[in-house]
Amino acid sequence: MSEELISKKELLERYSISYGALYRWKRKGLIPEEWFIKKSTTTGQETFFPKELVCERVELIQSQKDEHSLDELSNQLGKESEKKAVLRLKTVFGDKVFFISEIKEMIVEDGEGNQKDLTEIINEIKR
Numbered sequence: 001m002s003e004e005l006i007s008k009k010e011l012l013e014r015y016s017i018s019y020g021a022l023y024r025w026k027r028k029g030l031i032p033e034e035w036f037i038k039k040s041t042t043t044g045q046e047t048f049f050p051k052e053l054v055c056e057r058v059e060l061i062q063s064q065k066d067e068h069s070l071d072e073l074s075n076q077l078g079k080e081s082e083k084k085a086v087l088r089l090k091t092v093f094g095d096k097v098f099f100i101s102e103i104k105e106m107i108v109e110d111g112e113g114n115q116k117d118l119t120e121i122i123n124e125i126k127r
Contacts, residue, residue: 005037005048006055015058028074030061034097053102085125100125 012019025031035057037048064073085100106118 004051005039006051008047008049011049011054011058014055015062017058017062024070025061028070030070030074030077031057087122 006014008019008022011017012022022031026033026036031049031054035049035054037050038045039048061070061073068076087098087100087103087106089096089098100122103122106122108116108118110116
């Protein structure tokens, strides 16, 4: 089970945002650093994002940016993040952190088709 990704180019085109705006949002903490995923491709290295998470966030930013400054949005999202429980995965490639409130489902697969649904653990933490 792999997470669907969207390339930086696709994201910029889909939402008609500039490269500069995207990285300004990153600097302001509106788009988390861990969502910027570098991957090797046939044309070199490209940046991808978890599609559902980043699209929801960009839509939120775009819907609120006329009513609130980026600093206000950043402060609000930052305050919410401080209160969030996280799932921390330590791998040979480094640590990955996910906010519990953003996890919809958690399933462990053993590589032989067997799965263990751990979603209830996440739901208990959310309560």
